Amino acid sequence: MTRSNPLKLLFYLCLLIVILLVGYKLYLNFFKQDFEAIHTEQVERIHERTPPGSAIRFAVVGNINNSVGVFEKRIIPKLNDSSLDFLVSAGNAVSGGGEDKYRALQGTLSNLKMPYLLTFGPHEYEDFGSFRFYDHFGPHFFSIRTGNARLIFLDSTGKTPWQWQIRWLKDLLSQDTTNARVLFIGHPPMKPENPMPFTTDDSFLQPKAFRTALMELIETRDIDLVFSANLAIYDEETVGDTGFITTGGAGGLVLNTENSFYHYVEVGISPDGEVTHQLVPMEIGQHPILERLEGLWFFVYSLFYSGFLNFILILFAFLAATIKLYQIIFIGKDYYPDYDLDPTPWLEKPLRVVMFTNNYLPFIGGVPISIERLRRGLEQRGDATLVVAPRYKNQPEREKSVVRVPSLLTMGKNREFRMANIFLSQIRKRVRVFKPDIIHVHHPFWLGSLGLFMARRLKVPAVYTYHTRLEHYAHFVPLPGMLFRNLISHTLIKYFGNRCDGVIVPTYSTEEYLRMIGVTTPVFVQPTGIEYDRFQAVSDAEVATLREELGLTDEKVFVSVARLSNEKNIDFMIEAIHRLRQQTKVPFRFLMIGDGHQRDRLQKKIEELGLESCFQLVGAIKPDEMAVWYNLGHAFLFASKSETQGMVILEAMSAGLPVVAVRSSGIEDVVRDGYNGFKTPENQGQWVARAQELLENDGLRKQFSDKARAFAADYSVEQFAKDVHGIYATTLAAYEKRAQTTYAERLGRSN
Numbered sequence: 001m002t003r004s005n006p007l008k009l010l011f012y013l014c015l016l017i018v019i020l021l022v023g024y025k026l027y028l029n030f031f032k033q034d035f036e037a038i039h040t041e042q043v044e045r046i047h048e049r050t051p052p053g054s055a056i057r058f059a060v061v062g063n064i065n066n067s068v069g070v071f072e073k074r075i076i077p078k079l080n081d082s083s084l085d086f087l088v089s090a091g092n093a094v095s096g097g098g099e100d101k102y103r104a105l106q107g108t109l110s111n112l113k114m115p116y117l118l119t120f121g122p123h124e125y126e127d128f129g130s131f132r133f134y135d136h137f138g139p140h141f142f143s144i145r146t147g148n149a150r151l152i153f154l155d156s157t158g159k160t161p162w163q164w165q166i167r168w169l170k171d172l173l174s175q176d177t178t179n180a181r182v183l184f185i186g187h188p189p190m191k192p193e194n195p196m197p198f199t200t201d202d203s204f205l206q207p208k209a210f211r212t213a214l215m216e217l218i219e220t221r222d223i224d225l226v227f228s229a230n231l232a233i234y235d236e237e238t239v240g241d242t243g244f245i246t247t248g249g250a251g252g253l254v255l256n257t258e259n260s261f262y263h264y265v266e267v268g269i270s271p272d273g274e275v276t277h278q279l280v281p282m283e284i285g286q287h288p289i290l291e292r293l294e295g296l297w298f299f300v301y302s303l304f305y306s307g308f309l310n311f312i313l314i315l316f317a318f319l320a321a322t323i324k325l326y327q328i329i330f331i332g333k334d335y336y337p338d339y340d341l342d343p344t345p346w347l348e349k350p351l352r353v354v355m356f357t358n359n360y361l362p363f364i365g366g367v368p369i370s371i372e373r374l375r376r377g378l379e380q381r382g383d384a385t386l387v388v389a390p391r392y393k394n395q396p397e398r399e400k401s402v403v404r405v406p407s408l409l410t411m412g413k414n415r416e417f418r419m420a421n422i423f424l425s426q427i428r429k430r431v432r433v434f435k436p437d438i439i440h441v442h443h444p445f446w447l448g449s450l451g452l453f454m455a456r457r458l459k460v461p462a463v464y465t466y467h468t469r470l471e472h473y474a475h476f477v478p479l480p481g482m483l484f485r486n487l488i489s490h491t492l493i494k495y496f497g498n499r500c501d502g503v504i505v506p507t508y509s510t511e512e513y514l515r516m517i518g519v520t521t522p523v524f525v526q527p528t529g530i531e532y533d534r535f536q537a538v539s540d541a542e543v544a545t546l547r548e549e550l551g552l553t554d555e556k557v558f559v560s561v562a563r564l565s566n567e568k569n570i571d572f573m574i575e576a577i578h579r580l581r582q583q584t585k586v587p588f589r590f591l592m593i594g595d596g597h598q599r600d601r602l603q604k605k606i607e608e609l610g611l612e613s614c615f616q617l618v619g620a621i622k623p624d625e626m627a628v629w630y631n632l633g634h635a636f637l638f639a640s641k642s643e644t645q646g647m648v649i650l651e652a653m654s655a656g657l658p659v660v661a662v663r664s665s666g667i668e669d670v671v672r673d674g675y676n677g678f679k680t681p682e683n684q685g686q687w688v689a690r691a692q693e694l695l696e697n698d699g700l701r702k703q704f705s706d707k708a709r710a711f712a713a714d715y716s717v718e719q720f721a722k723d724v725h726g727i728y729a730t731t732l733a734a735y736e737k738r739a740q741t742t743y744a745e746r747l748g749r750s751n
Contacts, residue, residue: 097129
C-alpha cells in the first residue's frame with residue numbers, strides 16, 4: 001500500500017496558494033477599478049431619490065469597523081430589503097486609516113442598493129488616513145440638502161481647525177432655509193449616562209472650546225438631531241429641543257448589554273420638518289470562533305490592498321516555503337561524505353594557495369599565529385602561498401608572500417583591529433596573477449567575503465577555517481548584544497559556511513556546533529599545529545635567566561595566555577586567584593601573558609584585591625620568546641569560553657604544563673580530565689580546588705606533565721600542513737567532480 005507523503009501534499013498546497021495569490025493580485029490590479037470622490041456620485045443619487053419638498057427616510061450606522069460578519073452579512077441585506085432612501089455612517093466606518101481598510105470598506109459598501117455618505121471620524125483619520133478619505137470619498141466636512149432637510153458633516157479629529165468649522169457652520173445656518181437639520185460628528189459631544197468601560201476624555205469631542213462653541217450653536221440654530229459614533233453603545237440624550245444619539249453598533253465588538261448591542265437607527269423627516277427616529281436592534285450573537293475567522297479573513301483580505309510591499313512579502317514567503325519543501329521532498333540528498341573521490345592528482349603536486357584573513361602578524365593572536373604556521377608548513381612542503389591581510393604599522397618591510405591592504409578604519413586601543421580596503425583593484429590583480437588552485441579564507445566577513453568572491457570569479461574552490469566563536473564578541477559590535485549573540489553570529493557563520501566548498505574546524509565539538517546551526521558543507525576536523533620541537537629545545541639556563549629577571553625565588557608559577565578582553569574571562573581568574581591565595585600556604589606567582597583594551601581596568605582590580613605580588617599582567621610577548629615563558633611555568637590556567645580549539649593550551653602542554661580550564665567547545669577535545677589536566681564548570685570554587693591540587697601535589701603535577709607533553713607531540717606544524725594539504729586535495733577533487741557532472745548535464749540538455 002502506497003502512503004501519501006504529507007510534505008508532498010503541503011508542497012502542492014503552497015504552490016496552489018502562490019498561483020491563487022498571483023491570479024487574485026492580477027485581478028485586483030487590472031480588472032478591479034480604482035475609486036475616487038465617491039461622495040460626489042452618492043450625493044447625486046441622493047438628490048435623485050429625495051427631490052426638494054419630499055419626505056426622506058434614511059439609516060444611520062456607527063462603528064462599522066470594516067465588519068463583514070455583522071455589517072456586510074446581516075445589516076446590509078436588511079437595509080436592501082427596506083424602503084430607505086440612503087445610508088449615513090456617523091464615523092468609524094473603517095477600523096483604521098490604511099489603504100487596505102478603505103479598499104475593504106468600498107468592497108463592502110458596493111453591496112448596498114442605496115447611496116451612502118460617510119462621516120470623517122477618528123478611525124478614518126488613523127494611519128495617515130485623512131488624505132485617503134479625501135481622495136476616495138471627499139472633503140472632511142461638508143453639507144448637503146435632501147428633501148426639505150439639511151445634513152451637516154463635521155470633522156472631529158483635529159485635522160480641520162475647529163474654529164474654521166464653527167465659522168463655516170454659522171454662515172451656512174444663517175442662510176439655510178430648510179425645515180430640519182441633522183448634524184453628524186465622529187466624537188460624541190456629550191458623555192452618556194452609562195459610558196462604556198475604559199472610555200477616556202479623548203473618546204469624546206475635544207478640545208473643550210470646540211465642544212462649548214458647537215453646543216451653543218446647536219442650541220441657537222435649531223439643530224434637530226446630532227449623531228455620533230466612537231463608542232460601542234446606543235445612547236440617547238436630549239438637551240433643549242435637540243436629540244443627541246451615540247450609535248456604535250454596526251460592527252466591531254459590543255458587550256451585548258442593555259446599551260451595547262448591534263443596531264442601527266432609522267430617521268424620517270417629513271416635508272414640513274418633523275423629525276422622527278427609531279432604534280432597530282439586531283439579534284446577532286456571533287460565535288467566538290466565527291469572530292476569529294472574520295478577523296483572520298480581513299487580515300488576509302487587507303493584504304491585497306496594502307500595496308506591492310505586503311504582496312511581495314507574502315508571495316515570497318510562500319515561494320520560500322515552496323522551494324524549501326521542494327528541496328526536502330524531490331531533491332535527493334546523501335548526508336554521507338562522498339567517498340568516491342580521488343584526491344591523488346592534487347596530493348602528488350605542489351598547490352598554489354591564497355589565504356584571506358582580517359588579522360595577521362605582527363598582530364598577536366591565535367588566528368594570525370595559526371595562519372603563519374600553516375603558511376610556513378605548506379611552503380616547507382613545496383606549496384606556494386599568498387596571504388592577503390591588513391597593513392600594520394610595525395610590519396616587516398619586505399614580505400615575499402604577503403599582500404598588505406591599507407585600512408579604511410582602525411579600531412581598538414592600539415588600533416589593532418583593522419578594516420581593510422577590500423575595494424582596491426590591486427588585490428584582485430595580485431590574486432589573478434598568482435593563479436591559485438584554491439582559496440583559503442579565515443574569517444566569514446570582510447576580507448573573507450572578498451576571498452570567497454575571488455574564488456567564484458576565478459572558478460576555484462574556497463575553504464573556510466572556523467577559528468572564532470563570534471557570539472562571544474558581541475561587545476565589539478554596535479548592535480544589541482542578544483541580537484548579535486543569538487541570531488546574527490550563528491546566521492552569518494551558517495550562510496558563509498554553506499557558500500564555501502569545505503570548512504575546517506579544530507575540534508569535533510566545533511564540528512557538532514556547525515551541524516547544529518545548519519552548515520551542510522563538508523567539514524574537516526583538523527587541529528591547528530604547534531611548533532612542538534621548539535618547546536623541547538628550551539634550556540634550563542634560559543628558564544633560570546627569566547626567573548631571575550622576574551624576581552622569582554621558590555614560588556610555583558601559573559601561566560595563562562589570552563588577550564585582555566571581556567570574552568577571555570580574565571575577571572574570573574583574578575577573583576579565583578584571590579580565593580586561592582587565601583586557601584593555600586604554597587607561594588605562587590600567576591603570570592598573565594597578553595595585552596588588550598581591558599588592561600587598565602584589570603590592573604585596577606588586581607590592586608583593589610591586593611594581588612600585586614602574586615598576579616602579574618606581563619603584557620604581549622613576541623612569539624619567538626613564548627617557548628621560554630611556557631617552560632617557566634608549573635601549570636597552565638585558563639577560563640576563556642570563546643575558543644574553538646585553545647591553541648595556547650596545546651602550546652602549554654608541549655612545554656609539559658598540566659591544564660586547569662573552564663569547560664567550553666574548544667577545550668573539550670584537548671583537555672582530558674584527570675589525564676593531562678582538569679576541566680571544571682564555570683564555578684570558581686571547583687576551579688580553585690583543581691588549581692590548588694596541582695599547586696600542592698608535586699607527584700600529580702609531574703604525572704599530568706608527562707602525559708600533557710606526550711599528548712601535544714601529535715600536533716606538530718609539519719603534520720598540520722600535511723593534513724591541510726590533504727583537505728585541499730579532497731576539496732579540489734570534489735570541486736572537479738561537481739564541475740564535470742554539471743558539464744555533462746548541460747551537454748545532455750543541449751542534445
